[in-house]
Amino acid sequence: MSRNAWDAAFHDIYQEHFDFVWATLRHLGVREADVLDLTQAVFVTVYAKLSTFEGRSTITTWLFGICRRLASAYRRSARFRREVPTDGLAIDRRAAPESLLARSNMREQAESILNKLPEAQRLVFVLFELEELSGPEIAGLLGISLGTVRSRLRLARTTFERLGHKEKL
């Protein structure tokens, strides 16, 4: 591939999938203040490894794998500071209209529940409920059986629901 074709391909991937990478990182626990940094890291990795992408998986599957590894390292490094509230929220709150505030509270709460799910369950939950992949797609992506996908999803849903109602009280 010529340099120009290479760059064009990379630019296309960026344009097409930036939002996906961003949302995926957020769903995998990267906080708002850090997501721009991590998104860049994902795309620099993509650029460096574009030649190893051989279409064995879909591009989103490949991107998801990169997001997952970087987010996982990020979360391990952040584990000592879990309790720190999401950055910038205090500032937003003062200016935000009621509806916005409610939405942002809701999301904050949902993220906090997501952060409490065991990693394996969280991945399946995010892929199924938010990325809207099918069960078989998730099984292929994570290298687990469809049965395992289903049981993790069940467990994750139960926990999510329980924590959702508990935190509401």
Place this chain on the structure above:
Amino acid sequence: MTADPPRLRDRASDASPLVRDLVESLRDVAPSPQAKAEAWKRIAAVTVAMTAGSGALTKTAGLGARASLYKVALTCALAGTSATAVGLAVAHRMAAKVADPSSRALAPLSVPLAAASDDGATRTLPVESHSVVRADPPALSGEAHRASRPKPTARPPVQDVDPLASEIALVTQARARLRQGDASGAQSLIDELRAKYPDGVLTQEREIVEIDLLLALGHREEAKRRARAFVDQYPRSPHNVSLRPLLDQSP
């Protein structure tokens, strides 16, 4: 094979309205258009450097990759971005592992994370830094780099970079805290870095963040003292260029 269950946000699911709202709220995480443009500017600065000179990093390993990483480092410093260094250091580690298991000593030089990057604008490195950076690694000809190139399969998988990625994440977060004006948050991350990676790949970058933190807190003399110590300890570091204005100031 049975079909997938309906998704929680679907009306067909038996999720409660609360759960449905919670899931719905999680979908609301789209980046701003500005974020997309901003990230592209920084990424482009790095990718251009990655393919400049001795060949694309993607196609090289060993010496060629290492040499081009100096250029990456330079551009990263020039662009004043801390974030891109995350990917960079990943790339660096990929190259370093192939090149030479003992190449760790090179690492601080070749990954000047956030060399000048509080805000990316006020402390842009001057062009002379080209010579600073280039003085260390000899430029490699295309021939030399082809000859030293191992098989492409020698590239290690990304999983290998995790410990380094953790260190990078900490430095990135420390700088983010500093940018947000959270001095104590930045300081505790720096302390954590020092404890966990006393001899880390990003020791120099940690020092630079700490110097910036001192400046932000108004401890200018202490910052200068640390900057002088830094220059003495790492006389060939590309960071030195960004420290120069501070050191040149009259007391």
